[in-house]
Amino acid sequence: MATEVRVPSLGESVSEATVATWFKKPGDIVAVDDMLCELETDKVTVEVHAPVAGRLDEIVAPEGTTVGVAALLGQIGAADASAAGPSDKVQKVAEAKAGAGERKMIDVMVPALGESVSEATVSTWFKKPGETVAQDEMLCELETDKVSVEVPAPAAGVLAEILVPEGTTVAAGARLALISTDGAAAAPAPAAKAEPAPEAAPAAAASKDVEDAPAAKKAMAEAGISRDAVTGTGRDGRVMKEDVAKAVSAPAAAPAPAAAPASMPRQPVPADDAGREERVKMTRLRQTIARRLKEAQNTAAMLTTYNEVDMSAVMGLRNEYKDMFEKKHGVKLGFMSFFVKACTHALKEVPEVNAEIDGTDVVYKNYVHMGVAVGTPSGLVVPVVRDADQMSFSAIEKKIGELGLRARDGKLSMAEMQGGSFTISNGGVYGSLMSSPILNPPQSGILGMHKIQDRPVVVGGQIVIRPMMYLALSYDHRIVDGKGAVTFLVRVKEALEDPRRLLMDL
Structure with missing residues (x-):
């Protein structure tokens, strides 16, 4: 009885693939887990392995065919006894089964x-x-x-x-x-x-007679570029569809300095210090943080405006109701819910701070997915409180507490860190008095909170001591004008200094 070979799961949001290469021909003997063919999606290349040992009887989907998930690719039948001896791998599988009782x-x-x-x-x-x-x-x-x-x-x-x-x-x-x-x-x-x-295929492999992906061949023909102009990243240097797209877009990009290093090269280390240094490879998370922050500096016209807020009203309200709040809702009343509420209130008045640039378009968002930057042992992550503008104080506090705990434990899912429209970063928990936060692309605004410090201020012509906090709004000047940025920060300040404004929508 023949065994069907079908398209495996292709990943979230991917529903079809193209059969790029068959590594076996009908009639070939295959072992369990032998690679039969390779599928190409718009994101990754997927290998299809033999589910059983036997003979590849039929290829149903030839190279270049577009197939959906679970589509039939081929069929494997039992190997003939008269066929040439099975491959070493088939023999080993048979011996392993015989010795291990299947x-x-x-x-x-x-x-x-x-x-x-x-x-x-x-x-x-x-x-x-x-x-x-x-x-x-x-x-x-x-x-x-x-x-x-x-x-x-x-x-x-x-x-x-x-x-x-x-x-x-x-x-x-x-x-x-x-x-x-x-x-x-x-x-x-x-x-x-x-x-x-x-790893990347060595130069020798690239010179072999390697069959490029059918979709890549078609893309090269349509773009009118030669095979030599494209660097293949697939198996043994095969050219994939995304490689062609990179080669086509490369000339349009601004020419970068040749062989520009990612960082300044190190100076020679004195022999006395060589044994006292430790070299540790950057984690993928740290590499991504470094790359994204540098991208934000290189891409956005980033500017920061500052203000300060008297935290007396928020601290008084918190002290008055924190016990009742925790007893009823089962979560402590912190400062973050006040800042989230103040920001969502201000974003309604200055919507461009909650927007993003897409090519030559501005995408305005009629929702607020609030990113809350969290420091973890492995680096900075930004989980997202979705639809924060529709949440109560207690719901915000519960969600931030849950996401913060999951972030520190490394349990956050990808979905919990995607789709943010604005970000709040609290450097004050580490003692920062003032800083200029860097945008979290493609967002156009990020609010930096800082340490609450008693300072002398003038109120009603009198010098008094008040708990003050510096606020910093970094924004993308390509989309947000100075007037809008200052207006946003003033609205946040007003809401925090008089929280009744949030109830009255003022």
Whole structure:
């Protein structure tokens, strides 16, 4: 009986792919997990492996065909006894089954990493080959550009083999390990058997006769560019559709200085200091933070305006009602809910601070998804309180507390950090008196909170001591004029100095 080979899950929001390359021909003998073909989506390349050993009887979807999820790609039948001897891998699988009493092996796969995230780095393995694991027990942790992703065991058994060691970069849907579910530990695999990290193909590989993706060939023909003008990033230097798009757009971009380094090169280190330094590779999260902050400086016309706010009214209101608030709502009344409410109130009057630039268009948002910057041991992340303008004080406090805890534990999902329209950053918790926050692109505004400090101020012609806080609004001057930025900050100040304005919508 033939076994069907179908299109696997392609990831969130991806519904179809193009058959890029078949690595087997009808009649070829295949082993379990042999790579049969490669599919190309608009984001990633997906490998399709043989679900069983046998002979590839038929290819239903030839190269260049667009297929949907679960579509039939081909069929595998039983290998003929008269056929030439099976490959070494087929033989080994047969011997392993004979010696292990048909041991059932379960694949541990890279889970969905979220929209726009196509790869991750294996940061830590918590189990070793040969160790017993329970279902849903954490096996390893993956690190993406934004969050850490835990990989649980799909079934109880023994971790038979780790296919991808720590430090390896893997794509969504890649195999990480094998679990034996018969309760017997498989023999530890030799180190050489571990799949190497998918690194850039060496120059020698690029010179081989490699078949480029059909979609890439079509794109090159339409753009009128030669194969030599495109650098392939696929397997063995194959040119993918996105490689062609990069090559086409490259001439239109402003020419960058040749071989410009990401940072100033280090000066030679004296021999006496060489042994007292430690070099640690930047985490993917830290690399992303560095890249995005630099992009914000290079792209936006960033400007900062400052003001100060007397926190007496907010502190008095908080002290008066904090016990009743916590008793009724089960959460402490902090300062962040006041600032979120004040900002959502001001954004209604100055909507361009809540907008973003898309090409030559300005996108105005009739909602407020408030990003709240949170410092974690691994770096700065910005979870988003969605529809903050429609939430009560208690709902805001609960959501911020929940997101902050998940951020510090590295449990945030990609969805919880996407779609923010404005951001609040509180450097005051670390003692900052004044700073200029950097925009969180593509947003056009970010409010910086700072330390509350008793200072002498003039009130009614008298010098009095009041708890004061400096506020800083950084904004994109391409879309927000100085008048709008100052008006926004003044409205925030007025709302905090007289919270009754929030109730009266003034």
